[in-house]
Amino acid sequence: SFTLGEAETKYSMTYSPEVLEAFDNKNPNSDAWTTFLCTEFTSLCPKTSQPDFARIYINYIADKKMVESKSLKLYLFSFRNHGDFHEDCIQKICDDLAKLMKPKYIEVIGEFTPRGGIAIYPYSSYSNSKALYKSIKAKRFAEYSPGKYTMDMSKIY
Amino acid sequence: SFTLGEAETKYSMTYSPEVLEAFDNKNPNSDAWTTFLCTEFTSLCPKTSQPDFARIYINYIADKKMVESKSLKLYLFSFRNHGDFHEDCIQKICDDLAKLMKPKYIEVIGEFTPRGGIAIYPYSSYSNSKALYKSIKAKRFAEYSPGKYTMDMSKIY
Amino acid sequence: SFTLGEAETKYSMTYSPEVLEAFDNKNPNSDAWTTFLCTEFTSLCPKTSQPDFARIYINYIADKKMVESKSLKLYLFSFRNHGDFHEDCIQKICDDLAKLMKPKYIEVIGEFTPRGGIAIYPYSSYSNSKALYKSIKAKRFAEYSPGKYTMDMSKIY
Amino acid sequence: SFTLGEAETKYSMTYSPEVLEAFDNKNPNSDAWTTFLCTEFTSLCPKTSQPDFARIYINYIADKKMVESKSLKLYLFSFRNHGDFHEDCIQKICDDLAKLMKPKYIEVIGEFTPRGGIAIYPYSSYSNSKALYKSIKAKRFAEYSPGKYTMDMSKIY
Amino acid sequence: SFTLGEAETKYSMTYSPEVLEAFDNKNPNSDAWTTFLCTEFTSLCPKTSQPDFARIYINYIADKKMVESKSLKLYLFSFRNHGDFHEDCIQKICDDLAKLMKPKYIEVIGEFTPRGGIAIYPYSSYSNSKALYKSIKAKRFAEYSPGKYTMDMSKIY
Amino acid sequence: SFTLGEAETKYSMTYSPEVLEAFDNKNPNSDAWTTFLCTEFTSLCPKTSQPDFARIYINYIADKKMVESKSLKLYLFSFRNHGDFHEDCIQKICDDLAKLMKPKYIEVIGEFTPRGGIAIYPYSSYSNSKALYKSIKAKRFAEYSPGKYTMDMSKIY
Amino acid sequence: SFTLGEAETKYSMTYSPEVLEAFDNKNPNSDAWTTFLCTEFTSLCPKTSQPDFARIYINYIADKKMVESKSLKLYLFSFRNHGDFHEDCIQKICDDLAKLMKPKYIEVIGEFTPRGGIAIYPYSSYSNSKALYKSIKAKRFAEYSPGKYTMDMSKIY
Amino acid sequence: SFTLGEAETKYSMTYSPEVLEAFDNKNPNSDAWTTFLCTEFTSLCPKTSQPDFARIYINYIADKKMVESKSLKLYLFSFRNHGDFHEDCIQKICDDLAKLMKPKYIEVIGEFTPRGGIAIYPYSSYSNSKALYKSIKAKRFAEYSPGKYTMDMSKIY
Amino acid sequence: SFTLGEAETKYSMTYSPEVLEAFDNKNPNSDAWTTFLCTEFTSLCPKTSQPDFARIYINYIADKKMVESKSLKLYLFSFRNHGDFHEDCIQKICDDLAKLMKPKYIEVIGEFTPRGGIAIYPYSSYSNSKALYKSIKAKRFAEYSPGKYTMDMSKIY
Amino acid sequence: SFTLGEAETKYSMTYSPEVLEAFDNKNPNSDAWTTFLCTEFTSLCPKTSQPDFARIYINYIADKKMVESKSLKLYLFSFRNHGDFHEDCIQKICDDLAKLMKPKYIEVIGEFTPRGGIAIYPYSSYSNSKALYKSIKAKRFAEYSPGKYTMDMSKIY
Numbered sequence A, B, C, D, E, F, G, H, I, J: 001s002f003t004l005g006e007a008e009t010k011y012s013m014t015y016s017p018e019v020l021e022a023f024d025n026k027n028p029n030s031d032a033w034t035t036f037l038c039t040e041f042t043s044l045c046p047k048t049s050q051p052d053f054a055r056i057y058i059n060y061i062a063d064k065k066m067v068e069s070k071s072l073k074l075y076l077f078s079f080r081n082h083g084d085f086h087e088d089c090i091q092k093i094c095d096d097l098a099k100l101m102k103p104k105y106i107e108v109i110g111e112f113t114p115r116g117g118i119a120i121y122p123y124s125s126y127s128n129s130k131a132l133y134k135s136i137k138a139k140r141f142a143e144y145s146p147g148k149y150t151m152d153m154s155k156i157y
C-alpha cells in the first residue's frame, strides 16, 4: 500500500485494519452507548470496480476499550480502493471493531445508495457471552428494521 | 415470452421466477439482516391492465443461501407486463424467495401508489420451522404497521 | 338516497354500508396484513353541517373474506353527505368492515383536519375471539399513539 | 337546492355564487395582497361522479371591495355536490370573485389530488384594465410554475 | 374574570375548569383511543409574565364520560392570561380532565417553544385503578420519549 | 402492437401517439396555465432494455385545443415497452403534444431516477410564433433550473 | 390597561404602540436588510373573541432609525387581548413601524393558522418617497407570493 | 473563572456545576417525565481546542427535587470554554444532574455535529436503586437507538 | 495510472479527461436543457489527502455535441484519487466539458460536505460567444444563490 | 487575548480579524461564485453576555484575492467570546472580508436562533465600483428575502 498526505496523517490506500487504535474506557462498569456515523463511506464493487457509497452507523456498548475516533476515520477511509460486497464490508467492520475493542455489544449498519434501482442495507451485530448482552443482541435483532437504529436525516448536518 | 436487450442481460417480458439465482451464504451460523429496496416496481392490474407502481422492500435473515442482487432485479422486472393484484404480487415474491433461499426469515412489503384516492400496502412474511424464527415472525407480525419495516424516504436516493 | 354518475359506477349520496363487497381470501391459513389508505374522506358535522375531512387508515388481518377495494371506495364515499361525529364515523367503519369480513383483526384510524385549532384522531379496533388475535388487539391498543399505525406523509402520493 | 344545519349557518348543497358577500376595503388607495387557502375543497367529476379534492389558493389585490371570509367558505362548500372539471372549477371561482369584488388583480390556483396517476394543477388570473395591474398579470403569468404562488406545505396547519 | 365575544360563545379570561363539559360515552364497554391536538395553546410565565406557547396533546381511553370538544377548546383558552409553569399547566390539564371524565387512562403532553435556547416538554398521565389500565400506564410511562405519543408535524394541518 | 384489458380501455403496448385526443378550449381568448403531472412514467433504455422511471411534468397554455386527460394517460402508458433515451422521450412528448394541440406554449420536463449514481433531467419547450409566447419561451428557458417548473414533492399525493 | 410581571419588564395587556423604541442606525448611508420573525403572535377575533395565531415577518431597510428588538417583542405582545381582523393587524404593525422608524422600506407578513379550513396570509408594505425604494416596493409587490418573503420552516428554531 | 454580563445573570466562563439549583417537586409521589432540550450547546475539543456543537436532551423522572431551568441554562453555558470529549461532556452532565436532584431516572443524550465526516452521539443514563427505575433504565438502555429518545427536528423551533 | 474491473468497463484511477466522449446532438437548432446530477463525487484534498465528497450538478444547453452519460460517469470517477481543491475540481469539470462539447452554455455546481464546520459550494459557468448565450450566462450569474440551480433533495432518489 | 490548543492551530479567544489570510485567485478574469457556510457560529450578546448562535453564509465573487478557508474558520471562531449585536457581527464580517480580498462582490447573511420568540436575520453586501458589480449588488438587494441566498437545510450535512 502507498500513502499520500501531510506529515501528521497517513491515509492508507488499501484496506488497513491495523490503523485502528483503542484506548481505555474510563467507566467500564457503567454501561453507555456511543454512536459513530460516517456519512462518507466508499468502497469498490468487486465485480465491476464501480465505486459504492454508504452511510455507516456504528452503535456500541464499550467494555474495557473504546475506539479512537480519528483512527476509525482512517480505517474507514482504507476501504476507498478496496473491492468488496456491501454485506461483506459491513461484516468486516463489525468483526474488526469487535476484535479491537471486545465490546459488550456492537452493531454496524450500512445504508448504501442504489445500483440499477435497487438499494441494499446490511446489518451485522455482535455481543460478548454475558447473558445481558446476548439478550440485548437477540432483542435488537428480532426488532430490526431498515433505519430503526440509525439517525434521521434531518438531524444530520 | 420474448426478450430485448444487450448480449449480457436478458430482461424477460413475462413473470419469470426462474431467473432468480442464489449463492452460498459465507456465514450461515451468524444471523444478519439484509434489506433490498426496489424503488421501481411495476406490474399491471389484472382487471383493467392499468399499470401499478410500488416500492418493494425485502428484509430477510439468510440461512445457507442468499439471493444474487442482479438476478433479483431481473426477477422483479419480469412483473412489468404481468397482471396481478397488489396482495398477490407481494405474496408471490415472498413465496418465490422463500422457495429459492429457504431463509430463516423473510418479509416482503409493497408500498403501492393510490388508485382512485385509495392506496394499498400489503405485507407478507415467512419463517422456517425453528422456534427462534417462528417467534421473530410472530412478534414482527403482531407489531406491524405501515412503513414500520421500510426505509424513510429521506434516506433513499 | 339518489345517485349520480355513469352506467358502471353508482355513487350513493347517503351512508350505504350495503355497497361493501367481500371476496374469498385465497390464503386464509397464512396471516398477512393489508392496509388501505383513503386520503380523501369527507363527512358532515352533525351539529353544524360543516364538512369534515380526514385520512382514513384501515389495517387488517383477513380470515376467510377480504373487502373488494372498489366497493370500499364507494362505501367511504357514501359518508360524503352523512352527518356524524369523528369518533362515530371511525367506529362505524370498523363495525361495518368487521361485520362484512369477520377478520382476525382490524383497526381503523381517522386523521381529521382541525376545527377551531383542535384536531381529533380516533382509533377503533376489533379482533375475533381467538387468543392470538385478542392478544394482538390488546398489545396494539396498549401501545397506540397518534400516527403510530399510519403511513408517513412523505411515503404517500 | 336544499340546506342542512343550524340556525346561523346555511350550507348550500348546490353551487351557489350568491352566498358570496363583499365588504368595503378600508384602504382602497394602498395596495396590499391577501391570500386565502382552502385546504378542503371538493367537487364531483362530471363524467364519473367520483369526488375530486384540492387545495385552493386565492391571491388578490383588493380595490374597493373585499370578500368576507365566512361567505367564501360557504361558497367553496357549495361545490361539494357540483359536477365540474378541474379547470372549470378554478375558472369559475376566479370569475365569481372577480365579479363580486372587481379587484385590481386576482389569481386562483387548484392543487388537485391525482386520478389514475395523473395530477392536474390549473391556474387562472384576472386584472382590471389599469396598466399597472395588467403588467402584474402579464409578469406573473409568464413566470408561473406549479407551486410558485402557493404556500409551502410545512407552513400550513 | 371578564368575558368578551358574541352571544353564543363566552371565552373566559381566567383559568376556568368549570367550562369543561362531559357527555355520555355510547360504547363504554369497548375500548377506543381519542386524541385531541390543540396547536394553539398559550399561557403566561408566572415569573416574567412573558407568554408561553405550546402544542398540547391529549390521548385518552374513555370510560363512561367523554369531554365535549368545544368545551375543551374554551377550557384551554382560559389559560391565555393565566400564569403557570410549563409542568404545572400540563399537570393541571391532566388532573382537570381526569376529574371530569374519570377515564380509564389519560395522558397529556406539552410541546413548548424554547426560551433562551431551552425547550421544555412535560408529560403527565393518569389511570383508574383497574389492573389493565394501570399496566398500560406503567408501560407507556416506561417507554416514553419526546414526541413518541404525539403526531408528526407533516400530518397536521 | 397488442392490447390488454377491459372493454372500455385499450392500453397500447407500443408507443402510440395516435391515442392522444384533443377537445375544444372553451376560453381560447383568455390565457390560463394547465399542469399535468404523471408520477408513474416508465420506458426502456434502448441500449440495455433496462426500465427507466420518471416523473413527467407538462405545463402549457392552451390555444384552441386542450388535451383530454385520459387519452394523455394512455399515451404516456404507451412508452412502457418502448426503448428511447431520456432526452428523446421528453422531446417526443413535447413534439406530439405541440402537434396535437398547437398550444400557445408548452414545456415538458422529466425527472428520471438515477442510473449508476447519475440522474438526468431533460427540459424541452415550444411556443407558437406570436411575440408574446416567443418571449415567454425565451424568458423561461433562460431562467430554467432543475425542479424550478415542477411541483414540490410534499405537495403531491 | 393593566400589567403583570417583574420589575424590569412591563407587558401591556392592551394594544400599545407606545412601547416601541427606536435607536440610531450606525450606518444610515449603506443599505442593509434586517428581518424579524415572531413565531408566537396572537390576537383575538373581533367578531368571536376566539384567539388567532400567526407567525409575523418584518423585513425592512433602515434609514436613520432602527427598532429595538425587546420593545418590538413587547409591542407584538400587546395584541394578545386586542380584537382585530388578520389584515388589520398586519396593516397596523406596518403603519406603526413605518411611523416609528421612517424606514427606506418595510414589509410585514402574517401567516395565520386556519379557521374553518381557511387560512389567511396578509401582506403590507411601505416605502419612503425616494425613487429607489419606491421601485423596490413596486417590484416586490408585483412578485409577491405566499411564503416568498418569509423563512423556510426547516430553518427556524 | 471570570464573568461577563448584567447585574442579574452571571455567565461563568469555566465549567461550573455549582450554578445548578434545585427546587422541591410538588408531586413527588406521582411519576411524570420532564424533557429539556438545549439546541445550543458548545464546548471545546481537549486535543485541538476546536469548538464542538451539539443538541443536548435531558429526559428525567423527578423524585423530591427538580432542576431550575435558568440555572440549567447557565450550567450548560459554562461548558463554552471548557475542553472535554463528547462522551465525557454527556457523562458529566448526567452525573451532575443525578447528584443535584437524585432523580428516579435520568438520561442525557448529545447529538454532536460531525468532525472530518464523522458524527458522534453519546447516551448516558442513571436510575436510583428501586426495582421499578432500575428496570426502566435497563429497558430503555436495551432499546436505545440514535434519535429514539430525542425530539424530531420538525417539532423544534 | 492503473485500472480495475471487468472487460467492458475500465475505471481509471487517475484524473482522466480523455475518457469523455461526445455524440452528435440530433436537434442542434432547437435549444433544450439537460441536467446531470452525480450524487457520488469524491476527490482528495491536496493538502491533507483527506477524501472530499460532493453532489455535482451539470446544467447545459447543447450545441452540436452532447456528452455521453457513461463516459461522464467514468470521467467523474477519475477524480477519486486525484488531489484538488473544491473550486478547482468544479472549474476543471466545467472547462473539460466546455472543451469537449463546445456547448451554447454550461454551468457546474459542487455541493461539498463540510470540513471543520465549514461547507464550500463553488459555481462555474461558460457560454459561447453568441449574444443570447452570453446574456443567459450574465443573467444566471447575477441571480445565482446556493441551491438555486440544483435539485431539491426530496426529488432525488 | 489567550490561546488554547495544539502546536499547529492557535484559536484566538478574542475577535481577531488579523488571522484572516488571502491567496491569489488563479482565474481573476473569469467570474465565479464561491459560497462558505459556517453552521457553527457563536458570539455573545453585548447586553446580557448570553451566547448567540447562527448559521453564517458568505457568497462572493473573487477579484484578485480569495480567502483561505482555514483562516476563515479561525476568524469566525474568534467571535466566540466577543460581545456584539447580530447586525453588527454580520456587518463586521462583511467589512473584514471586503477589506481583505477586495472582491468584486460579497454578501454575508446570518440566520440567528430566536431569543424570546423573536429571530433576527441580517443581510449585508458590498461591491467594488465597477458598473457590473454595482448592478449585481443593487439587483440582489432589491430581490432579497430571508433564506433566498442561503442553502436549504436538507442539503446541508
Ligand SMILES: [Ca+2]
Residues within 6 Å of the ligand: A147, A148, A149, A150, A151, A152, H146, H147
Ligand atoms: Ca431512525
Ligand SMILES: [Ca+2]
Residues within 6 Å of the ligand: A153, A154, A155, A156, A157, J153, J154, J155, J156, J157
Ligand atoms: Ca441535513
Ligand SMILES: [Ca+2]
Residues within 6 Å of the ligand: A146, A147, B147, B148, B149, B150, B151, B152
Ligand atoms: Ca420506517
Ligand SMILES: [Ca+2]
Residues within 6 Å of the ligand: B146, B147, C147, C148, C149, C150, C151, C152
Ligand atoms: Ca407512522
Ligand SMILES: [Ca+2]
Residues within 6 Å of the ligand: C153, C154, C155, C156, C157, F153, F154, F155, F156, F157
Ligand atoms: Ca407526498
Ligand SMILES: [Ca+2]
Residues within 6 Å of the ligand: D147, D148, D149, D150, D151, D152, G146, G147
Ligand atoms: Ca410556493
Ligand SMILES: [Ca+2]
Residues within 6 Å of the ligand: D153, D154, D155, D156, D157, E153, E156
Ligand atoms: Ca405545520
Ligand SMILES: [Ca+2]
Residues within 6 Å of the ligand: C146, C147, E147, E148, E149, E150, E151, E152
Ligand atoms: Ca410521534
Ligand SMILES: [Ca+2]
Residues within 6 Å of the ligand: D153, D154, D155, D156, D157, E153, E154, E155, E156, E157
Ligand atoms: Ca402541515
Ligand SMILES: [Ca+2]
Residues within 6 Å of the ligand: D146, D147, F147, F148, F149, F150, F151, F152
Ligand atoms: Ca418547484
Ligand SMILES: [Ca+2]
Residues within 6 Å of the ligand: G147, G148, G149, G150, G151, G152, J146, J147
Ligand atoms: Ca420563503
Ligand SMILES: [Ca+2]
Residues within 6 Å of the ligand: E146, E147, H147, H148, H149, H150, H151, H152
Ligand atoms: Ca425521536
Ligand SMILES: [Ca+2]
Residues within 6 Å of the ligand: G153, G154, G155, G156, G157, H153, H154, H155, H156, H157
Ligand atoms: Ca424547526
Ligand SMILES: [Ca+2]
Residues within 6 Å of the ligand: F146, F147, I147, I148, I149, I150, I151, I152
Ligand atoms: Ca433548487
Ligand SMILES: [Ca+2]
Residues within 6 Å of the ligand: B153, B154, B155, B156, B157, I153, I154, I155, I156, I157
Ligand atoms: Ca431522496
Ligand SMILES: [Ca+2]
Residues within 6 Å of the ligand: I146, I147, J147, J148, J149, J150, J151, J152
Ligand atoms: Ca435558499
